[in-house]
Each structure stands twice: as C-alpha cells, then as structure tokens.
Amino acid sequence: MFDITRKTIEWGGRTLSLESGRVARQADGAVLARYGDTVVLATAVGARKPKEGIDFFPLTVNYQEKYSAAGRIPGGFFKREGRPTEKETLVSRLIDRPIRPLFVDGYKNETQVILTLLSHDLENDGDVLALVAASAALTISGLPFLGPIGAAKVGYKDGEYILNPTISEIKETGLELVVAGTAEGVMMVESEAQELSEEVMLGAVKFGHESFQPVIDMIIDFAEDCAKDPIDLPEPAPELADCAAAVKAQAEAALTEAYKHTVKQDRVEAIGAAKTAAKEALAEQFDEGMIGGALKELEKDIVRGGILDTGMRIDGRDTKTVRPIVSETTVLPRTHGSSIFTRGETQALVTTTLGTAQDEQIIDSIEGEYRSHFMLHYNFPPYSVGETGRMGGAGRREIGHGKLAWRALRPLLPTKDDFPYTIRVLSEVTESNGSSSMATVCGSSLSMMDAGVPLRRACAGIAMGLIKEGERFAVLSDILGDEDHLGDMDFKVAGTSEGITSLQMDIKITSITPEIMEIALEQAKGGRMHILGEMAKALDTAREELSPHAPQMETIKINKDKIREV
Missing domain, CATH: 1.10.10.400 (Polyribonucleotide nucleotidyltransferase, RNA-binding domain)
Structure with missing residues (x-):
C-alpha cells in the first residue's frame, strides 16, 4: 500500500531523516523530517492553472506547532490551537524568504507550503528542520522549484562555531544565527548576537553554508528516488x-x-x-x-x-551616503520616554513605557509558559506612505520587523536585578521610504535611554541593498523603498560601536558570494558609526532619573537571619 522512500545522514551529532510515501500522499510533495526526536511534516501543493490578472507569485507558507508535539494541552477556554502565534508567524517568514526566489520566473500558479510540527523533544527546535523539510517537499513535488536549499543554525562560544546548537545550548552562546541557501551561495540570514564583529558574523555565515552542504546532497539523493514528474507549465505568451x-x-x-x-x-x-x-x-x-x-x-x-x-541613485546620493538624520528625544509630555528618529523620508515615533512584574507578557508555548519583561511593537499605518488602507491587528510584516528590532536591542538590556522594570517599546512609523525597521531600532534606542533604561550602549541600524548584473554590482547604503523593490538584496545590520547585535539578509536572486557579503558588512559598519554619531547629538547615554510619571521601585535586601521577623 505504501511506497516509502527514506534517507538518513548524521548531521551535527544527531540523525537527520527524510521520509516520503507514507503520509499526505495526495499533496504534490510531502516529507516527514526528523532530527533527534523532533518531527515536522512538510507539504507542498500548487494549482495547475496560473492565477489570472496578477503580476506576482501567489505563494503562501504556513508553519504551525501542535501542542501535542510536546505532550501539552493548549490553554484557554477552547483548548485548541487558535490564530498563529508570534513564533509561528516568524518561522513562516523564515521559510518563505529563501524559497520564494527559487521558483521559475513567470510562474503564477497559487502555491501553498504547510509545515506542521508533530513532535518536539524540547532540545531541537523545529525552525531549521521545517526549512529543510520544505526544501525537500518542493524538490520532489514536480513544481518548478530551482532548489534544493539547505539550512543550518549556528552558535558561537569560546571562539568556536557550534552547528545546530540545542535550545539549552543557545542560552549559553553569544550568537543564534540561521542561514539558508543553495549549494552555490547564501540566500537568507537571520541572527541575534552579543555585539560580535563583522569578521565573526561573516565566519558564522560561511560555517553554516559549508555545514548544510551534506543536507543538500541528501535531498538530491532523496529526490532521485521519489521525485514526481515536472508539472506542465504554459508556454510563455507569444505576445x-x-x-x-x-x-x-x-x-x-x-x-x-x-x-x-x-x-x-x-x-x-x-x-x-x-x-x-x-x-x-x-x-x-x-x-x-x-x-x-x-x-x-x-x-x-x-x-x-x-x-x-x-554610481548615482534616484535621490541623488552615491552608493555609500546615508540620508540626512534628525534625532529628537522627550517629544511627548506624559510618556516615560519618547523619541522621533528621521532619516530622509523615513521616520519613526517611538515611546517607551515602564511597568512592574505584573505587566510582564505571559507567553503560552509548546515548550511551556514563560514571561517576557521586554516587548517591542512595530506599527506601519497606511498614512506613512501617503495611502489609505486597512487598520487592524499586526500583520506578518509588522510582527517580523518588530522582532528584528527586538533582537537588535535585547542583548543590550540591563539585568532584571539592575533594572527590575518591565519595558514596552512602541514604534509608530509615521513616514516611510525604506528601512523603517532600522529607523525603529534607532528610535527605540533613543526612547529607552530617554526613559532611563541603562542600555549597555546606543544601538543603530542600517539597511543595505544590492544591484547585480552579471559581474557588475553595486552595494547601496541606507536603501530607499524603490531600491528595495527593484534591487536584489535587503541586508539589515544593527549594532553598537562595539559590534553587531542583529543581522537579517534576504535576496531575490539565486545566491550571493561571500565577497559581496563582506563588502556589505564593511559598508554597513561605516554607515552605522555615522548614524550613532548623529544620534549622540540628541542623547548619548541613558538619563540618570526616570520620568516622574513612571512607576517608582525600591529594592530592599533582607538579611537571611532577619526574614522570620519580617
């Protein structure tokens, strides 16, 4: 009844297996992937006719985690999984970004990739495994996917890179970086780091790319045994x-x-x-x-x-110049901290609110319930680009941009012992012409320092772009919206004067070389230092006193021998 294909390799000290032919056989491509005791089901289905009247590729990627995977029952009244969690949204975006550019040009058939976490050993997270499973499912599906791709997670501790660190190991490393790409080059990077140098970050990307080559070879071997025939695509219209x-x-x-x-x-x-x-x-x-x-x-x-x-851009700048910057703090009278950060035609109005432990966010995940004392929310209203549009809850893009800024700033926070407040940062993008997430990083840093949050150092972010035609290329600093839309790369780098705290890269071509990444990182460093200098004109360190409108806390330490008397 079942025609099962299974392949396994040893990878990063654990066994990675791919299986097809037993589950979800009516999907175009279905793969059951296992790493340790974590299991993900990946399915890929494409419509047989293109969607009429569109000039984009209608791809949807959905990653979902079932509480039963970790032996838990969902909380709440209904006791079932509901709308996507923040993590599910972020992992969906993580998978979408490297696979989207690899579908053939002109393919406009509605395509859906669904990743379901079925088992979780609470050590090997499902994000990288889901990316590998999605790549395998698409490769065997017969859909016009120019893969496969591989993916890996990289940690960094004591001067050594770690391949696919476990959840417990990540807490002890100074880096959590996910890299995905083809055999030839890198396509996507997402990371959070403890002020690491450009050399260390580039080395981590190279290490990850080298480390997932066996996975690509495995998927090719797997597809040779079970791939379906390519679907028929309509001939390009003669006109x-x-x-x-x-x-x-x-x-x-x-x-x-x-x-x-x-x-x-x-x-x-x-x-x-x-x-x-x-x-x-x-x-x-x-x-x-x-x-x-x-x-x-x-x-x-x-x-x-x-x-x-x-060598000149549409707004008159050369490739390395950053747009004019204006930084302002204490712009609102009753907030605990506030700032307006303006870079050219991109502007973020950011507020910081301080609360007590009762204000911490309670998060119910399949790993268990935990609390977060730092929140950063990003809003992108339609007026920021001079348009009308829907107003409602945060969309995928807003969640992703907010998390990127959160990753950039979290490594710089004081410990809860030193600063026992709950912190909520709210960024309202009031104008946008590219790089609004990096404006959020800059504005959030200023706003938190204005509120008296003793950040280790000020943090700034810059978005880099790429124009590549054959062997010719240009790396662009502080890209505009048009340059993002019409270019080949969106490479966001955030950090301090001492190093990088967050890095995110997406490309629209099949891959980029380490040489281009190295140039982009060095150019980004120069831009970041310039932006930090401009920000320092408004505020270069945290204010010594909190706002009079903020809650006041006093910590009293009691001698153990006196506790019974209290």
Whole structure:
C-alpha cells in the first residue's frame, strides 16, 4: 500500500531523516523530517492553472506547532490551537524568504507550503528542520522549484562555531544565527548576537553554508528516488516580447524622467502618471497583467542601469551616503520616554513605557509558559506612505520587523536585578521610504535611554541593498523603498560601536558570494558609526532619573537571619 522512500545522514551529532510515501500522499510533495526526536511534516501543493490578472507569485507558507508535539494541552477556554502565534508567524517568514526566489520566473500558479510540527523533544527546535523539510517537499513535488536549499543554525562560544546548537545550548552562546541557501551561495540570514564583529558574523555565515552542504546532497539523493514528474507549465505568451517592446516605446522616456524626481511623493505621482498613460494606450492590445509585468521590468532596467552606469541613485546620493538624520528625544509630555528618529523620508515615533512584574507578557508555548519583561511593537499605518488602507491587528510584516528590532536591542538590556522594570517599546512609523525597521531600532534606542533604561550602549541600524548584473554590482547604503523593490538584496545590520547585535539578509536572486557579503558588512559598519554619531547629538547615554510619571521601585535586601521577623 505504501511506497516509502527514506534517507538518513548524521548531521551535527544527531540523525537527520527524510521520509516520503507514507503520509499526505495526495499533496504534490510531502516529507516527514526528523532530527533527534523532533518531527515536522512538510507539504507542498500548487494549482495547475496560473492565477489570472496578477503580476506576482501567489505563494503562501504556513508553519504551525501542535501542542501535542510536546505532550501539552493548549490553554484557554477552547483548548485548541487558535490564530498563529508570534513564533509561528516568524518561522513562516523564515521559510518563505529563501524559497520564494527559487521558483521559475513567470510562474503564477497559487502555491501553498504547510509545515506542521508533530513532535518536539524540547532540545531541537523545529525552525531549521521545517526549512529543510520544505526544501525537500518542493524538490520532489514536480513544481518548478530551482532548489534544493539547505539550512543550518549556528552558535558561537569560546571562539568556536557550534552547528545546530540545542535550545539549552543557545542560552549559553553569544550568537543564534540561521542561514539558508543553495549549494552555490547564501540566500537568507537571520541572527541575534552579543555585539560580535563583522569578521565573526561573516565566519558564522560561511560555517553554516559549508555545514548544510551534506543536507543538500541528501535531498538530491532523496529526490532521485521519489521525485514526481515536472508539472506542465504554459508556454510563455507569444505576445510577451511584443508587449515589452510596446511598453518600452510608450513609457521609457516618461519613466526615466519620473525617476529623476528626488522627492518621493513627486516621484510616485510622476511614475503613476506614466504607468497609467501606458496602460490606457495599450489596453486594447495586451492583457493588463502583462502590461504591468512589462512596466515592472522596464522600471528595473531604468533604475538598476542608472546606478551601475553612473554610481548615482534616484535621490541623488552615491552608493555609500546615508540620508540626512534628525534625532529628537522627550517629544511627548506624559510618556516615560519618547523619541522621533528621521532619516530622509523615513521616520519613526517611538515611546517607551515602564511597568512592574505584573505587566510582564505571559507567553503560552509548546515548550511551556514563560514571561517576557521586554516587548517591542512595530506599527506601519497606511498614512506613512501617503495611502489609505486597512487598520487592524499586526500583520506578518509588522510582527517580523518588530522582532528584528527586538533582537537588535535585547542583548543590550540591563539585568532584571539592575533594572527590575518591565519595558514596552512602541514604534509608530509615521513616514516611510525604506528601512523603517532600522529607523525603529534607532528610535527605540533613543526612547529607552530617554526613559532611563541603562542600555549597555546606543544601538543603530542600517539597511543595505544590492544591484547585480552579471559581474557588475553595486552595494547601496541606507536603501530607499524603490531600491528595495527593484534591487536584489535587503541586508539589515544593527549594532553598537562595539559590534553587531542583529543581522537579517534576504535576496531575490539565486545566491550571493561571500565577497559581496563582506563588502556589505564593511559598508554597513561605516554607515552605522555615522548614524550613532548623529544620534549622540540628541542623547548619548541613558538619563540618570526616570520620568516622574513612571512607576517608582525600591529594592530592599533582607538579611537571611532577619526574614522570620519580617
């Protein structure tokens, strides 16, 4: 009844196994992955027809943890899993980011990848295993996925890198870094670090990339035994080339002029007018989605070509210059701490609120219930980009950006013995033209110091970009929204004057080389030091006294011999 394929390797001191053919056989690809006693089921399913009228790839990735995996019953009245937790959302994004660029260009069939944590040994977390399982499921599915990819978690202790540290080991290391990529290069990095140098961080990425090569070989071997035939893809529409030529003739001059506007709102209006004119002129000849795709490619050619040919960007900067910065603190009268951090056309209004132990966040996870005394929440209202839109709970992007800033600042917090307050930081992005998460890092650092939180050092963040065509490339400091949208990389680096505390990298091409990463890290360091200098003009250390509106605490230590008298 079952045609089971199973492969195993020894990896990082534990056994990694992949199995297919026994569970979820109606999915295009289904893999049961096990590492230690942690088990994840990965499934991949793609629609057989493309979604009409869209110019993007409709991929959905969902990671879910079942409480039964750790022998627990969910809390709450209903006693069942509900909406995605913060961790599930973050792991879903972690998996989405490296697999999305590897689907063939032009593939617009709705595709869903679901990862389910079925067993958890409370030592080997499910995030990296789920990424490996997703890669294997897609590789055998027959969907047009240009993988496989591998992934690994890297720790760092006593000058040595650790492959796939356990949950207990991570608490004792100065680094938690997840890296994913192909055999040729790196595609995604996510990390939290204790002020480590650029050399150590780059070494960790290289170590992780080398360490997951056996996993890629294993998936290839696995797929040779059980992969399905590739699905039939429609031939590219014969009029695609004609549409691209017509769009270029119609819109190239107008778009080139539009991208000369250095002010975002003026540029957006001019680009919108040029696109609308092209769509109206060509509406009777070509499909709207086809015109939209051709316009996007034309925009990429104009912006990317201009940067590579001239070294100048659409707002007039060279590749290394950071936009003008204004830092302000104590901007609100009744908050415990506040700041406004403005970098060009990106701005974050950040507040810090201090509370007691009763205000700690209680988190119910499959590992058990625990409390968190530091929270950082990021909001991105539609007015920040001059648009109208939905208002409601935090979306995946807001949760991810908030967590990135949280990771950047957490290593710098004082101990609870030294500062027994619960801390909530709230970042409202009031303007955005790229790098709002890094503006949140800068604004949060200022806001917490304004509230009297004795951070070890001030923290700043910068987003780096990449334009790469063949052998030519340019690394961009402090990228704009258009450069993020039309470029090849979003590389966020946050840290202090002493080292990196958080790093996140995503790319839209198949991989990047260590050389490019090294250049980006060094360029980011220069930008970070400049930003820290600008921030110091407003506030360079924590205020000695708390706000009069903050709760007041006094710690009294009692001699053990006197406890019975109290």
